[in-house]
Structures are given as structure tokens and as C-alpha cells.
Amino acid sequence: MCPKRLIAHINHVVLAKGHPRRHLNHKFWARKPHNVVEEYIKHYSKKGEIVLDPFVGSGITAVEALVLERKAIAIDLNPIATFITEMVAKPADIEGIKEAYEKIKHRSIEMKVKSRSDDPKIFIGEVYKSIKGGK
Ligand SMILES: C[S@@+](CC[C@H](N)C(=O)[O-])C[C@H]1O[C@@H](n2cnc3c(N)ncnc32)[C@H](O)[C@@H]1O
Numbered sequence: 001m002c003p004k005r006l007i008a009h010i011n012h013v014v015l016a017k018g019h020p021r022r023h024l025n026h027k028f029w030a031r032k033p034h035n036v037v038e039e040y041i042k043h044y045s046k047k048g049e050i051v052l053d054p055f056v057g058s059g060i061t062a063v064e065a066l067v068l069e070r071k072a073i074a075i076d077l078n079p080i081a082t083f084i085t086e087m088v089a090k091p092a093d094i095e096g097i098k099e100a101y102e103k104i105k106h107r108s109i110e111m112k113v114k115s116r117s118d119d120p121k122i123f124i125g126e127v128y129k130s131i132k133g134g135k
Pocket of ligand 1: 028030032033054055056057058059060061075076078081
């Protein structure tokens with residue numbers, strides 16, 4: 001039989017701080033304060049261990065676990081929650097972003113010449129339609 005590991009529980013107040021940018025790319029009303037979650041992860045796990053959140057929501061626990069060099073398992077009934085979590089956790093595709101930016105820039109210059117409108121909303125709509133339509 002394994003000896004039980006005794007853990008002294010956190011018995012102090014952890015004051016919530018504002019959210020860092022990595023957690024502000026979308027609205028999520030039930031988002032927990034990242035610094036409180038961070039304190040729990042540091043206290044109750046070691047680097048390399050697995051943190052499981054079966055109600056991951058916006059992904060605070062999973063993302064903070066990765067930042068703190070733990071592994072993370074994120075589950076949620078709502079596919080939007082797991083999608084948001086995955087998008088925040090995944091490294092950005094910098095080359096893909098540059099490529100998309102260049103495509104939009106190029107198409108904007110091309111269309112500015114042809115556009116019949118000076119209204120920026122209509123112009124952006126035309127650029128979007130043209131890229132989406134693959135023209
Ligand atoms: C309060 S939110 C979690 C918020 C999260 N701690 C955060 O900081 O963003 C609760 C989540 O549990 C999910 N949920 C509710 N019932 C569930 C179930 N039976 N199985 C899996 N996920 C469930 C909801 O979809 C929701 O995203």
C-alpha cells in the first residue's frame with residue numbers, strides 16, 4: 001500500500017487580479033480569476049503532473065496549467081468552450097497570420113481602386129466577400 005501524501009491546504013485569501021490578455025480574446029461570464037487558479041495549481045501539483053478540468057469553460061485552468069509546465073486535460077459539454085480553450089492554448093500560427101494579412105492587404109489595395117463606396121463598412125464587406133468567395 002502507498003503511504004498517503006499529506007497536503008497542507010491553502011488557508012489564506014487569494015485576492016483576484018484582472019485577467020491577462022491571453023484570457024481576454026472573448027467574453028465568458030463565468031471566467032475565474034487566473035491568479036487564484038494559478039495559486040491552486042502551484043500548491044496542489046508539481047511540474048510535469050496532470051491537471052484535469054472536467055468543466056473547463058473558457059479554459060483558465062487548462063491554460064494556466066500549461067503556463068506552469070503541467071499537462072492539462074480539458075473537458076466540457078459545450079463544444080464552444082473546448083474550442084476557445086484549444087485556441088488559447090495552441091501556439092499561434094504566425095506564418096499563417098502573416099499570409100492572411102498579406103492576402104487581405106493585397107486584396108484591399110486592389111479593391112480600393114474598384115470600390116464604389118467611401119464607407120469603410122461597405123468596403124470591408126466587399127473585401128471579405130471577395131476573399132470568402134475566393135475571387
Ligand atoms: C462555470 S463554467 C466553468 C468556468 C471555468 N472555470 C472558467 O474559469 O472559465 C462551467 C462549465 O461546465 C460545463 N458543463 C456543465 N455541465 C457539464 C457536464 N455535465 N459535463 C461537462 N461539462 C459541463 C459548461 O458547459 C460550462 O462551460
